[in-house]
Amino acid sequence: MSDVVLDVQNLRVEFPTRKGVLTAVDDISLQIRRGEILGMVGESGAGKSMTGMSILGLLEPPGRIAVGTIHLSGDRIDNLDDRGMQAVRGRRIGAIFQDPLTSLNPLFRVGDQLVETIRLHTDLDRTGARERAKDLMREVGIPAVEERIDSYPHQFSGGMRQRIVIALALCAEPELIVADEPTTALDVSIQAQITALLKRLCRERGTAVMLVTHDMGVIAETADRVAVMYAGRLAEIGSVDDLVRRPRHPYTTGLMGSIPSLRREVEELQMIPGSMPRLNAIPKGCAFNPRCSHAGARCRQEVPRIPDTATTGAACWLAQTGTTVTQGEPA
Amino acid sequence: MTLRQNAILEVDALERRFDVSAPWLNRLIERKPRRTLRAVDGVDFVIKRGQTLALVGESGCGKSTIAKLVTGLHAPSGGKISFYGDRDRLQMIFQDPFASLNPRWRVARIIAEPLRTLRPETPAAEVSARVDELLRTVGLAPADGLKFPHEFSGGQRQRISIARALAGEPEFLVCDEPTSALDVSVQAQVLNLMKRLQKEMDLTYLFISHDLSVVRHMADVIAVMYLGRIVEIQPTADLFDNPLHPYTRLLLDTIPDLEAPCRDRSPMVGEVPSPVSPPPGCSFHPRCPLAFDRCRSERPQRRASVHNRRVACFAAEEGSSDVQ
Ligand SMILES: Nc1ncnc2c1ncn2[C@@H]1O[C@H](COP(=O)(O)OP(=O)(O)OP(=O)(O)O)[C@@H](O)[C@H]1O
Ligand SMILES: Nc1ncnc2c1ncn2[C@@H]1O[C@H](COP(=O)(O)OP(=O)(O)OP(=O)(O)O)[C@@H](O)[C@H]1O
Ligand code: SF4
Ligand code: SF4
Ligand SMILES: [Mg+2]
Ligand SMILES: [Mg+2]
Numbered sequence: 001m002s003d004v005v006l007d008v009q010n011l012r013v014e015f016p017t018r019k020g021v022l023t024a025v026d027d028i029s030l031q032i033r034r035g036e037i038l039g040m041v042g043e044s045g046a047g048k049s050m051t052g053m054s055i056l057g058l059l060e061p062p063g064r065i066a067v068g069t070i071h072l073s074g075d076r077i078d079n080l081d082d083r084g085m086q087a088v089r090g091r092r093i094g095a096i097f098q099d100p101l102t103s104l105n106p107l108f109r110v111g112d113q114l115v116e117t118i119r120l121h122t123d124l125d126r127t128g129a130r131e132r133a134k135d136l137m138r139e140v141g142i143p144a145v146e147e148r149i150d151s152y153p154h155q156f157s158g159g160m161r162q163r164i165v166i167a168l169a170l171c172a173e174p175e176l177i178v179a180d181e182p183t184t185a186l187d188v189s190i191q192a193q194i195t196a197l198l199k200r201l202c203r204e205r206g207t208a209v210m211l212v213t214h215d216m217g218v219i220a221e222t223a224d225r226v227a228v229m230y231a232g233r234l235a236e237i238g239s240v241d242d243l244v245r246r247p248r249h250p251y252t253t254g255l256m257g258s259i260p261s262l263r264r265e266v267e268e269l270q271m272i273p274g275s276m277p278r279l280n281a282i283p284k285g286c287a288f289n290p291r292c293s294h295a296g297a298r299c300r301q302e303v304p305r306i307p308d309t310a311t312t313g314a315a316c317w318l319a320q321t322g323t324t325v326t327q328g329e330p331a
Numbered sequence: 332m333t334l335r336q337n338a339i340l341e342v343d344a345l346e347r348r349f350d351v352s353a354p355w356l357n358r359l360i361e362r363k364p365r366r367t368l369r370a371v372d373g374v375d376f377v378i379k380r381g382q383t384l385a386l387v388g389e390s391g392c393g394k395s396t397i398a399k400l401v402t403g404l405h406a407p408s409g410g411k412i413s414f415y416g417d418r419d420r421l422q423m424i425f426q427d428p429f430a431s432l433n434p435r436w437r438v439a440r441i442i443a444e445p446l447r448t449l450r451p452e453t454p455a456a457e458v459s460a461r462v463d464e465l466l467r468t469v470g471l472a473p474a475d476g477l478k479f480p481h482e483f484s485g486g487q488r489q490r491i492s493i494a495r496a497l498a499g500e501p502e503f504l505v506c507d508e509p510t511s512a513l514d515v516s517v518q519a520q521v522l523n524l525m526k527r528l529q530k531e532m533d534l535t536y537l538f539i540s541h542d543l544s545v546v547r548h549m550a551d552v553i554a555v556m557y558l559g560r561i562v563e564i565q566p567t568a569d570l571f572d573n574p575l576h577p578y579t580r581l582l583l584d585t586i587p588d589l590e591a592p593c594r595d596r597s598p599m600v601g602e603v604p605s606p607v608s609p610p611p612g613c614s615f616h617p618r619c620p621l622a623f624d625r626c627r628s629e630r631p632q633r634r635a636s637v638h639n640r641r642v643a644c645f646a647a648e649e650g651s652s653d654v655q
Contacts, residue, residue: 043514044485157602187389188541192585192598199594214514217544217587221594244589258519260548262588265568268526269519269548275484 004073005175005208006032006055011068013050013059013232015279022279024050024063026232027305032176032208037199039223039240040212041255043276046229048212052178054078055210056095057085073175091121094169094207098181100161103168104153110164111149114171121172136167140197159190166197173205180212195222216259220244225311228252231276231287233303238312248314250292286317294318339416339503339535340378340401346409347371347396351607368607370396372559373410375633378552380416380502383529383536385546385567388556389603394539398423398507401537416503416535419449422496424489426508431492432480438491439476442466445499465494469524486517493524497532507539522548543586547571555579558606558614561633563642575642577619613644621646 013025025047032038040048053059055070057080070078077088089095097103105113114133118124124132130149137145140163153161162182169177179198183191199222202209211223219226220240227237228249236249247253257270274291277283286304289295298317306313314320352358352365371393378384386394399405401412402423414421422445425431432441442462446453453461463473469490480488489509496504509525510518522545528534540546546553547567554564555576563576574580581599601618604610613631616622625645633641642648 043516159602187603188543188582188586189389189599190602192587192596195587196596196598215587216515217589217592220589220592221587221596240592244592255516256589258516259589260519260522260542260544261590262544262547262571262583262586263590266548268523271519271523272516275486275517 002074003034004031005034005036006030006210007069007071008051008055009069009071011051011054011070012066013047013054013063014066015063017062019280023066023282024232024279025054028068028229028234029306029308030227030234030237031311032210034175034208035202035206036225037202037209037211037223039219039226040210040229041214041216041219041226042229042235043214045276045279047232048229049180050232051229052180052210052212055176056089056093056178057082058089058095090117090174091172092175094172094174094177096162096165096169096177096179096182098184100158100165101153103165104161106153109150109152110156114149114164114167117168117171132171133167136170137164139170139201140164140167141193142167157190159186159193162186162190162194163197166194166201170201170205174207176208176210177202178210178212181214182211183218184213184215191218198222216244216256228255231282232279233287234306234315235288236314236316237306238314242312248319249288249316250294250318251288252314254291286315337380338377339380339414340537341375341413341415342377342397342401342410343375343413344410345371345374345397345400345407345412347393347400347405348408366607369559369609370606371400374556374559374561375410376552376554376561376564378535378537380535381529381533382551383538383549384552384554385538385540385550386554386556387540387543387546389541391603391606392556393559393606394541394556395507398505398537398539402505414503420499420501421503421505422499422501423505423507424492424496424509426511432488432495434480436479437476438466438478438480438483441480441491442476442494442498445495449499461498462494465497468497468528469494470520484517485513486520489513489517489521490524493521493528497528501534503535503537505537505539508541509538510545511540511542518545525549543582555582558603558609560614560643561641562615562644564633565640565642569640575647576615576644577621577646578615581618581620 009029011025011028015022015024028051042048054065065078069076072092111133115129118129118132134145134149142148142160142163183194195218198209201207213219223240226240226243228235230251235251236243243252247256254270254272260269272291283290285301286299289299304315304317306315347370349368349370351368353363376384386397388394400407439462442465443458446458446461462476466473466475471490510521513521538549550567553567553570554561557578563579574583585599599618610617612628613626616626631643631645633643
């Protein structure tokens with residue numbers, strides 16, 4: 001098990017509010033191995049970013065990890081203090097967010113920002129760090145590096161800025177990259193360039209990647225495994241192929257059916273009735289039960305869980321007791 | 332021409348330029364010239380009554396500008412828009428259902444507003460009955476009329492926008508990225524609703540999206556845009572079966588396909604150039620694998636003989652006889 005880079009066990013994130021404690025992430029367990037890309041999908045508010053932020057140690061108070069552990073290559077990181085976490089972030093975990101400008105300082109030339117970061121995490125001198133910065137810029141596909149290295153962030157296009165952010169995330173050769181919607185703000189042609197870049201880096205450097213996105217197409221072509229979140233919980237986790245072709249959780253089935261096809265004409269898209277519950281109104285038992293056409297008495301009482309240590313599984317009573325829901329069937 | 336007989340909208344050589352020059356003093360001091368951005372640069376298409384024409388293309392290609400020209404929010408700098416319907420029955424649905432709903436108004440008042448504008452003399456009881464009916468039409472309950480927009484989810488808010496648009500008894504709806512801010516499962520609800528309403532009320536849609544799979548699902552005819560121009564326009568099935576323009580082909584080859592995932596897809600090279608100084612000739616030539624000399628100096632025209640099946644590309648023109 002030595003190639004497990006990220007090991008999250010029973011993670012629970014809470015937000016204490018005046019009206020009570022909200023649970024944004026509820027009992028999430030997952031692992032990512034060396035060189036593996038784990039996709040995280042789910043609708044808005046499902047808890048994808050909160051999971052990523054917990055791993056990065058960037059939860060905004062009063063949000064807090066209430067239960068669970070996070071290990072990075074065997075070292076526990078969820079209980080580190082701010083300084084300890086700061087050392088891990090940047091050096092051992094890189095972060096890429098949707099808006100590249102959150103990671104770049106608009107007042108400094110990109111080259112200087114890269115050099116600073118490299119010097120912070122390595123013992124290279126200024127000249128060495130500048131050479132390394134140029135190498136990284138070339139590696140992420142910035143053309144004419146000599147001319148561009150002294151430009152400011154606003155002088156780059158959105159796609160080029162995101163490349164710079166990836167270069168920044170790579171400065172310290174991190175073991176893990178958490179990428180939260182890295183291509184959502186970009187055009188399709190640029191999006192494909194960035195995901196191809198992430199895939200190549202992951203393959204060549206053995207970096208583990210957590211890729212948060214709402215785009216199932218991107219997941220299908222980029223990730224090795226995928227975790228589906230619903231109302232703060234894991235609904236299903238497994239290989240991309242299994243989840244796309246043989247989804248087991250009725251929510252995953254519904255999700256797949258609701259995506260318009262590029263190849264076929266369909267008169268009507270499949271619909272999941274209703275909407276995801278708010279954090280203060282999560283139903284008892286399976287959180288999906290009010291929208292699920294298979295829901296039975298057990299679903300309204302007991303919370304289904306993915307068995308411990310499972311790398312594949314669905315948090316669904318129906319799926320766990322042997323019946324599989326196929327894609328053609330109405331959810 | 333049978334096709335034009337039931338046309339509801341005809342757009343002809345439409346242009347919209349924006350002045351993006353630096354302020355006058357800066358221009359004087361730094362000796363910078365005036366700069367013009369051609370957001371829409373000679374666009375034409377026809378929409379038939381009861382049909383959906385989709386505009387698709389990457390960010391900044393001019394889709395929203397066309398929407399604003401058609402709805403009259405912008406004035407054209409050139410060309411002509413002929414609308415053969417009732418201008419008062421043209422409505423618009425925007426991308427962000429929250430920004431476009433007044434947060435201080437109850438939903439019933441929001442929905443009633445276009446109705447009151449259209450027919451100010453309508454008795455209050457009739458207005459409220461109509462609002463209840465509209466709420467039911469879009470899958471909400473009459474009781475929801477008493478709530479405020481923030482009490483609804485994104486998909487529900489977009490339903491409220493649709494109910495509001497329907498209150499104006501539209502015959503023509505301009506929909507600018509109506510589901511782009513929504514989750515796929517919610518998007519499915521809104522798209523199904525829009526299709527159903529189109530059938531029931533014989534609505535015509537100008538449907539804007541950057542998502543080719545959404546456009547495939549919704550449109551009868553698709554116009555692919557690049558840098559302010561339509562590079563190709565075809566009936567939906569034909570566009571997917573036989574894309575003619577190199578940009579369309581690359582786009583179709585680039586987008587991830589859930590049903591046939593390709594894990595080593597090679598992405599399109601380069602980026603969309605600045606619309607302030609677009610490349611000469613065919614503006615796609617710096618990224619086009621088929622570009623030859625003529626493409627760098629001469630601008631390809633879409634051949635105007637047949638409507639709704641045209642391509643602006645020298646290679647496609649020379650290389651295929653199936654372009655009519
Ligand atoms: N400061 C906070 N206080 C209370 N609840 C919060 C706070 N921040 C986030 N939440 C809630 O936590 C839940 C999970 O949010 P999260 O940002 O992880 O969602 P997400 O899956 O990343 O969604 P999206 O696709 O919209 O980015 C949401 O319901 C959100 O409203
Ligand atoms: N009021 C304006 N002043 C100056 N330039 C403008 C104005 N409105 C739009 N533009 C420019 O015109 C071009 C077309 O913009 P438009 O909003 O129509 O694109 P779009 O296709 O809708 O893009 P997106 O997919 O990002 O919404 C862009 O380069 C944009 O920056
Ligand atoms: S546990 Fe029950 S309600 Fe939940 S998804 Fe499975 S069948 Fe549906
Ligand atoms: S006209 Fe030339 S450059 Fe433009 S798309 Fe056709 S082949 Fe490519
Ligand atoms: Mg998020
Ligand atoms: Mg737009």
